[in-house]
Amino acid sequence: MGEGLGYLFQAVLSFLTLSALFNIAWATLLGIVVGMLPGLTATLGVALLTTLTFTMPSGDAILVLICMYVGAIYGGSRSAILLNIPGTPANAATSLDGNPLARQGKAGKAMGIATAGSFLGSIIGMVLLASIAPGLAEAALKFQSYEFFWLAIFGIVIAGRLTALEDPLKGWIAGFLGLLVAMVGAEGIYSYARFSYGNTDFSGGLGLLPVLVGMFGFTEILFVMYQPAATAVSGALDSVIPKVREVVKYWQTIIRSGVIGTLMGLIPGVGEDMGAWVSYAAARGSSKEKHLFGKGSVEGLIAAETGNNAAVPGALIPVLTLAVPGSAPAAVLLAALFIHGVRPGPLIMIESPSFVYEVTAMVFMATLSMGFFGILLTKPLLTVLRIPPTRLMPIIMVLCTVGSFAIASRMFDVWVMLAFGIIGFVLRRAGFPLAPLILGVVLGPILDSNLRRGLLLSDGSITPFIMRPISAALWIAILITVLLGVPAVQRALGRLFKGRKAMSKSSSDA
Amino acid sequence: MSRTDLASSIALVIFGLAVAFESWRMPRFESIGGSILNAPGLVPGILGVIIALLGAVMLTRTLLAQRRRTVSGTTAAATVAPDEQGPPDTLTSGTGPDIAVEGTGGLQAPSNTRVLVALVLGVVFGTILIGRMPFWLAVFVFVFASIVYNERAALKTRSGAIRILLIAGAIAGATGFAVPFVFERIFLVTLP
Numbered sequence: 001m002g003e004g005l006g007y008l009f010q011a012v013l014s015f016l017t018l019s020a021l022f023n024i025a026w027a028t029l030l031g032i033v034v035g036m037l038p039g040l041t042a043t044l045g046v047a048l049l050t051t052l053t054f055t056m057p058s059g060d061a062i063l064v065l066i067c068m069y070v071g072a073i074y075g076g077s078r079s080a081i082l083l084n085i086p087g088t089p090a091n092a093a094t095s096l097d098g099n100p101l102a103r104q105g106k107a108g109k110a111m112g113i114a115t116a117g118s119f120l121g122s123i124i125g126m127v128l129l130a131s132i133a134p135g136l137a138e139a140a141l142k143f144q145s146y147e148f149f150w151l152a153i154f155g156i157v158i159a160g161r162l163t164a165l166e167d168p169l170k171g172w173i174a175g176f177l178g179l180l181v182a183m184v185g186a187e188g189i190y191s192y193a194r195f196s197y198g199n200t201d202f203s204g205g206l207g208l209l210p211v212l213v214g215m216f217g218f219t220e221i222l223f224v225m226y227q228p229a230a231t232a233v234s235g236a237l238d239s240v241i242p243k244v245r246e247v248v249k250y251w252q253t254i255i256r257s258g259v260i261g262t263l264m265g266l267i268p269g270v271g272e273d274m275g276a277w278v279s280y281a282a283a284r285g286s287s288k289e290k291h292l293f294g295k296g297s298v299e300g301l302i303a304a305e306t307g308n309n310a311a312v313p314g315a316l317i318p319v320l321t322l323a324v325p326g327s328a329p330a331a332v333l334l335a336a337l338f339i340h341g342v343r344p345g346p347l348i349m350i351e352s353p354s355f356v357y358e359v360t361a362m363v364f365m366a367t368l369s370m371g372f373f374g375i376l377l378t379k380p381l382l383t384v385l386r387i388p389p390t391r392l393m394p395i396i397m398v399l400c401t402v403g404s405f406a407i408a409s410r411m412f413d414v415w416v417m418l419a420f421g422i423i424g425f426v427l428r429r430a431g432f433p434l435a436p437l438i439l440g441v442v443l444g445p446i447l448d449s450n451l452r453r454g455l456l457l458s459d460g461s462i463t464p465f466i467m468r469p470i471s472a473a474l475w476i477a478i479l480i481t482v483l484l485g486v487p488a489v490q491r492a493l494g495r496l497f498k499g500r501k502a503m504s505k506s507s508s509d510a
Numbered sequence: 511m512s513r514t515d516l517a518s519s520i521a522l523v524i525f526g527l528a529v530a531f532e533s534w535r536m537p538r539f540e541s542i543g544g545s546i547l548n549a550p551g552l553v554p555g556i557l558g559v560i561i562a563l564l565g566a567v568m569l570t571r572t573l574l575a576q577r578r579r580t581v582s583g584t585t586a587a588a589t590v591a592p593d594e595q596g597p598p599d600t601l602t603s604g605t606g607p608d609i610a611v612e613g614t615g616g617l618q619a620p621s622n623t624r625v626l627v628a629l630v631l632g633v634v635f636g637t638i639l640i641g642r643m644p645f646w647l648a649v650f651v652f653v654f655a656s657i658v659y660n661e662r663a664a665l666k667t668r669s670g671a672i673r674i675l676l677i678a679g680a681i682a683g684a685t686g687f688a689v690p691f692v693f694e695r696i697f698l699v700t701l702p
Contacts, residue, residue: 055698169571173522173564176557180529183554190539192550195532218632225628225660226621390660391677394653395685397632401640402689406699414636414702422629430514448553455547 004130007354011361020063020365027064028369029377031071035087036079036384039224040396042072042088042272043216043328043438047209048399050336051406058340063362065336069329070122070312070366073272074374077114077305082107082385090272090311093280093304100296105238108378112242113298115374117254117305120247122367124258124306125265125313130360132266137321137356140346145454146465150474151268152179152447155324155439157478159269161485163433168485174432175269178440179447181206188449201412208335208441210404210413211420215434216328217400218421221393223428240378250299253283254306261307265314269439271327272311279307313363320344320356324443328435331442339407512572512579519569526562530555624660631656640702646686653682 015024027049034045049068053061076087081098094114101110143151156179160171184195185205193203247254257279264275283303284293293300315326316333323345325331337344348355373381404417424434458464465471483489533555538544546552631652639648657678664670693699 051699052693052697169564169568173561173568176561176564180554180557180561183557187550189548190537190544190550192537192539194536194550194554221632222625222628225624388661391657391681393628394631394656395681397635397656398649398653398685398689401636402693402699402701405702406693409700411641411702414640418633418636421632425625425629430518432518451553452548460545460547 003353004134004357007357008130008361011354011358012364014358015063015361015365020060023060023064024067024365024369025373027067028071028366029373031068032075032078032370032373032381033384034068035072035075035077035091036381037387037392038079038083038085038087039220039389039393040072040087041216041220041329042069042076042090043212043332044220044396044400045069045072046329046332046336047212047216048403050209050332050339051403053336054339054406058342059358061336061340062333062342062359063365065333066316066359066362067366067369069333070309070363071370071373072329073308073312074115074118074305074370077118078111078381079385081110081114082382088272090276090308091304092273093276094301094308096280096294096304097292097297097300098304100294101298101301104296106296108238108240109242109298110301111378112240112375113246113301114305115240115371116242116247117257117302118309118374119367119371120254121258121261121306121309122312122363122370124255125262125310126360126363126367128259128262128310129313129317129363130357132262133317133321133356134349134353136317137346137349140322142470143322143346144468145450145457146468146471147474148446148450149454149465150471150478151322151324152443152450154474154478154481155268155443156436157481158267159436159439160433161481162264162267162270162274163435164431167431170430170432171436172482172485174427174434175436175440178437178442179444180440181211181437182441182444183448188445189452201410204408204412206416206441207408207413208331208438209407210416211441212328212332212438213400213404214417214420215424215438217396217403218417219424219428219434221397221400222421222425224389224393241375246298247302250302253287253299253303256282256286257303257306258310261310262314262317264307265311265326265330266317268318268324268326268443269328269331269435271315271330271435272308275311275314276304276308279303279310309367313360316359316363320348320359321346324446325439328438331438334442512576515568515572516576519565519572522565523562523569526558526560526565529558530562531558533558627659628656631659645701646690649689650682650686653685654678657681 015021030049031042031045034040035042045068046065049065050061053064056064072088073090076091077094077098079085079087080091080095081102084095084099086092086095098110098114101107101113156175157172160173160175161168162171164171164174182205184202186193186196186203196202260279260282261272261275264270264278265272267274280300280303283299284290287293287297287299289297289299311327315330318324318326319330319334319337321344323334325334334344342355343351400417400421401414404413405411407413427437428434454465455462466475484493533551536549536551536554538546538549538551635648635652639651642648643651658665658674661674661678664674690701693701
């Protein structure tokens with residue numbers, strides 16, 4: 001622990017140079033702007049910056065990407081409050097109480113509360129990142145092919161379940177489609193080019209970044225063009241500096257939301273949106289002011305914003321310790337780590353023990369910068385919301401094209417981006433969530449290599465896949481998750497609990 | 511949504527089966543000691559089967575829901591008869607009413623035409639314009655055309671047309687200059 005604190009302190013000190021502070025400032029500010037603009041998500045922001053920071057030293061590049069990530073998740077609260085349109089999907093719960101507050105003439109107060117919530121959420125998540133990651137990495141050392149295989153399936157099943165609460169089947173289908181996308185191109189054992197049909201471009205596989213930029217860039221552009229912009233809540237702005245009394249009053253909600261947000265971030269592929277929704281639901285469930293929720297509740301707003309920003313450091317925990325992303329932006333970050341020669345995974349605490357703390361320090365610096373700009377630049381930043389999407393979207397399209405091309409300098413990646421943008425639009429219109437699909441693209445190679453390696457090691461026996469303790473825990477968790485998503489099981493459980501409730505009521509009446 | 515679900519589920523079943531078939535046809539490298547356990551087609555084949563199965567579940571669910579709706583529709587028609595005691599309580603069952611989407615106040619009606627034009631312009635930019643002319647010019651043409659199309663309502667008056675053409679030209683020119691400058695000069699990234 002003491003050693004960890006030492007690494008953390010050293011890392012923070014290393015960021016107190018002029019060039020690091022400059023990078024932190026511009027990247028966070030850009031992140032806030034990206035987050036504010038509907039149609040530009042944190043995932044797209046991190047993906048585009050990955051190409052821009054391609055030639056930077058790895059430490060600087062990762063710092064810039066984390067600042068973009070933290071800034072964008074926070075920035076989305078602005079449009080959620082003022083436009084009632086979440087800037088990123090992570091801010092959907094924010095609009096439920098943020099926009100009613102703005103309509104009551106308290107837009108400044110709402111933005112101040114959102115800033116305080118985001119700041120505290122990031123800090124709680126950061127503390128949990130520094131405390132959980134080393135232990136998890138140590139536990140992950142016990143993972144073999146069998147466990148990694150189940151971990152990949154677990155990620156798909158849980159992400160499919162939680163990102164499509166009303167219809168988990170579509171979430172699972174999206175996840176398995178993503179796994180299939182990852183199967184295109186040369187595989188690891190025989191270098192056989194699957195589904196390539198002699199085409200050299202397909203033999204190289206479909207890059208994660210072009211697929212991501214297509215699904216989170218071009219798809220979003222098409223959706224923004226489908227629905228024209230809403231008008232912002234206008235009028236004079238009240239004070240944006242949050243009152244300490246108002247924030248302290250909800251300290252329990254803040255801590256609970258911070259922990260929930262981090263845990264939601266930790267679960268593969270689930271990420272910030274669920275961090276916000278689950279925190280919001282938990283806050284409403286235990287609130288003394290339930291009647292205010294949805295009508296401008298400060299507690300609801302603070303829960304949502306604490307939850308989504310806490311999920312950012314939470315999503316970095318599996319990235320660093322298991323090389324499995326906790327959210328879609330974290331998937332890009334994972335790809336960026338590989339591009340910059342960092343090898344995340346169970347060996348991280350052995351190979352580079354200081355790295356987890358360096359990332360924690362990066363989150364800390366990004367959080368400070370976010371709080372600083374969030375309070376100081378509120379009014380100038382609002383001008384961004386006045387840019388008509390019809391003028392912004394063509395520019396975003398140009399950036400998507402350049403971003404897809406830049407990593408490998410091949411036009412094929414631009415075509416992949418276009419194709420997946422169209423596929424993403426069709427899938428979203430048909431009600432399929434895109435986050436499990438992206439997770440599938442990341443987890444595909446892990447699933448493929450570990451299933452085949454595991455089967456070879458066990459000489460074709462599936463016993464170790466079933467009987468090893470961690471494997472057993474994972475497949476049981478998968479089974480429970482799937483069963484809970486089946487409507488017939490849900491109905492049976494509902495009847496069971498109803499019957500028990502009725503029985504206990506009748507016995508207490510007697 | 512049920513019609514979309516029907517089409518999606520049929521497409522998924524066909525797609526999954528096609529993937530499984532193609533995976534089965536992949537080489538197994540048995541001549542160099544390979545086996546079915548490490549064959550390249552093993553995982554994609556399993557995934558294809560899973561997708562086909564999930565598609566089949568979705569198809570069954572959609573068909574059952576449609577049948578329930580048809581049955582409840584017939585029952586509803588029967589309940590209109592005056593000698594009936596009242597509508598059965600299953601009338602509202604089925605897939606249920608669509609959930610109202612909150613937070614769309616102030617938005618205009620969605621437009622498929624705008625999506626189609628954005629899609630065509632994007633594809634033309636990515637596949638035809640880039641590579642056939644200097645990058646800055648391709649960017650200029652794409653951005654200018656997109657803005658002018660999206661704000662074509664302003665073209666009806668002479669002053670509006672001049673204003674929108676100037677704005678579109680300025681934004682397209684600035685983007686055509688700034689993107690190559692930032693990517694190539696500052697971040698040393700290669701452009702198409």
